[in-house]
Amino acid sequence: MSHIVNKQRNILDFALSSLLRRKGKNLALVTVYTLVVFALASVMFFTQALKKEATLVLGATPELIVQKLVAGRHDLIPVSYIGKIKKIRGVAGVEPRLWGYYYDPLVRANYTLLVNDKFKLPPQNILVGAGIARVRGAYRGRSINFFSYDGKPLTFRVRGVLSLESELLSADLIMISTADFRRLFGIPEGYATDLTVHVRNHKEVATVAAKIQQFFPDTRPILRDEILRTYKAVFDWRSGIVIVVLAGALLAFLIFAWDKAAGLSAEERREIGILKAIGWETSDVLQLKFWEGLTVSLTAFLVGTILAYVHVFWAAAPLFATVIKGWSTLYPNFRLTPFLSFYQIAILFFFTVVPYTVATIIPSWRAATIDPDQVMRT
Amino acid sequence: MRKSSIFLVFIGACSLALGLAFLDAHLQAAGDLPYLRQEIKVVETLQLTDLCLATEARHTRHPSQADWHSPFQSHPGALDHFPSGGIIQPPETVIKGYEPHRQ
Numbered sequence: 001m002s003h004i005v006n007k008q009r010n011i012l013d014f015a016l017s018s019l020l021r022r023k024g025k026n027l028a029l030v031t032v033y034t035l036v037v038f039a040l041a042s043v044m045f046f047t048q049a050l051k052k053e054a055t056l057v058l059g060a061t062p063e064l065i066v067q068k069l070v071a072g073r074h075d076l077i078p079v080s081y082i083g084k085i086k087k088i089r090g091v092a093g094v095e096p097r098l099w100g101y102y103y104d105p106l107v108r109a110n111y112t113l114l115v116n117d118k119f120k121l122p123p124q125n126i127l128v129g130a131g132i133a134r135v136r137g138a139y140r141g142r143s144i145n146f147f148s149y150d151g152k153p154l155t156f157r158v159r160g161v162l163s164l165e166s167e168l169l170s171a172d173l174i175m176i177s178t179a180d181f182r183r184l185f186g187i188p189e190g191y192a193t194d195l196t197v198h199v200r201n202h203k204e205v206a207t208v209a210a211k212i213q214q215f216f217p218d219t220r221p222i223l224r225d226e227i228l229r230t231y232k233a234v235f236d237w238r239s240g241i242v243i244v245v246l247a248g249a250l251l252a253f254l255i256f257a258w259d260k261a262a263g264l265s266a267e268e269r270r271e272i273g274i275l276k277a278i279g280w281e282t283s284d285v286l287q288l289k290f291w292e293g294l295t296v297s298l299t300a301f302l303v304g305t306i307l308a309y310v311h312v313f314w315a316a317a318p319l320f321a322t323v324i325k326g327w328s329t330l331y332p333n334f335r336l337t338p339f340l341s342f343y344q345i346a347i348l349f350f351f352t353v354v355p356y357t358v359a360t361i362i363p364s365w366r367a368a369t370i371d372p373d374q375v376m377r378t
Numbered sequence: 379m380r381k382s383s384i385f386l387v388f389i390g391a392c393s394l395a396l397g398l399a400f401l402d403a404h405l406q407a408a409g410d411l412p413y414l415r416q417e418i419k420v421v422e423t424l425q426l427t428d429l430c431l432a433t434e435a436r437h438t439r440h441p442s443q444a445d446w447h448s449p450f451q452s453h454p455g456a457l458d459h460f461p462s463g464g465i466i467q468p469p470e471t472v473i474k475g476y477e478p479h480r481q
Contacts, residue, residue: 010382012381012382012385016381017381050429053429056414058421058427059418060418061421061425067443069445072445073445074443074444095425109433116424129430165417166416166417168417168429168431169420169424169426169430170420170430222442222443226442227442299392302392302396303392305396306392313402313403313406323462328432328433328434328462330433332430337410338402338407340400340403345396
């Protein structure tokens with residue numbers, strides 16, 4: 001046993017010396033390879049953590065939402081729809097929701113205004129999300145001006161700031177009273193933004209949704225399951241930036257693999273020839289090349305994965321934040337709860353370490369099986 | 379010290395760091411449980427439907443609620459030009475095509 005270990009360590013020593021002889025080239029290779037692994041791992045960690053958190057948190061979202069569509073666009077829904085929906089068997093309750101967007105030209109930010117009867121807010125008092133408090137300086141006791149639908153200025157007093165911990169959900173939220181909401185946007189009584197429907201038996205939600213659409217063909221029911229599925233698909237591997245990063249990484253791997261599979265350099269071939277001439281077996285040469293490949297790929301894999309973990313979960317993914325923020329000036333400061341699994345790491349290992357190691361061995365095997373004299377002469 | 383020894387120590391240290399990342403993830407997830415519960419409570423109380431990830435456009439602020447024309451604004455042939463629209467995939471219902479809830 002110790003003989004085998006000693007032999008492998010000797011080969012590893014030789015492999016490391018061989019790599020260090022071409023220090024510049026191999027260092028560049030490891031750096032690029034590490035960056036590829038870092039990009040892939042960062043995307044994987046970020047999307048998985050977001051998907052997990054969304055699934056966990058949005059499990060408490062209303063089980064059925066009914067919107068009205070006019071010419072393909074979301075429109076105000078008459079509250080009179082509630083009566084007929086309530087009569088559908090299995091419906092436990094229907095509540096109107098009032099919410100909308102307000103563009104604040106002062107800071108060029110979009111706010112989401114929401115009415116919730118559980119917060120008994122006095123007239124002209126609002127609660128604001130932590131993001132708004134930050135960009136607008138709207139802290140408790142301060143006043144904030146909005147312009148109503150007819151251009152009249154309305155002053156609101158900030159009664160409080162929503163918790164920092166829920167910033168991933170409420171950074172841009174403004175809680176406002178029903179009367180103020182209607183006054184701000186000119187929404188008449190008898191209309192709501194959408195309706196939430198509570199169904200007694202979860203299994204009947206789809207049936208209730210079908211009946212609502214049968215009674216009101218101009219509506220669009222949105223099931224909780226659909227919302228959850230949306231968030232599972234939103235950061236799917238096919239989505240925008242993920243596919244761009246994957247394509248970039250794939251191309252980088254193709255270049256690596258092409259460089260390796262296209263053949264060894266004259267120097268490397270001569271080295272193999274000399275090793276064979278001084279008595280190395282073909283299997284020894286292959287083991288040497290295996291260790292060389294593994295040294296490069298394992299280093300890149302481990303360093304890239306650790307850097308990706310630090311980037312996503314310690315530094316709050318600054319590289320992705322730029323894309324998510326886009327043109328918006330208001331964005332949440334959130335730290336994702338890490339969800340790390342052996343499955344993720346195994347997938348990453350399989351897609352990064354294995355192809356490179358295999359691509360290193362194949363051309364070496366071809367060179368190692370040729371007569372040493374011929375290899376050294378070419 | 380042999381080169382292989384230095385390399386093995388380096389790989390061992392990196393593997394240990396990766397193991398510590400798992401431990402850190404576990405501890406952080408456990409520590410974040412009260413915050414996650416609070417987030418669930420916020421969703422339940424305020425009847426929220428979406429995460430506040432990108433606020434620049436309604437289809438990226440509320441991907442599950444926005445109508446299917448919103449990424450293209452008022453122009454049927456226009457492309458979604460919001461940067462955050464580039465990372466958020468359309469809801470499943472849009473990809474699969476419009477299928478009304480019929481029995």
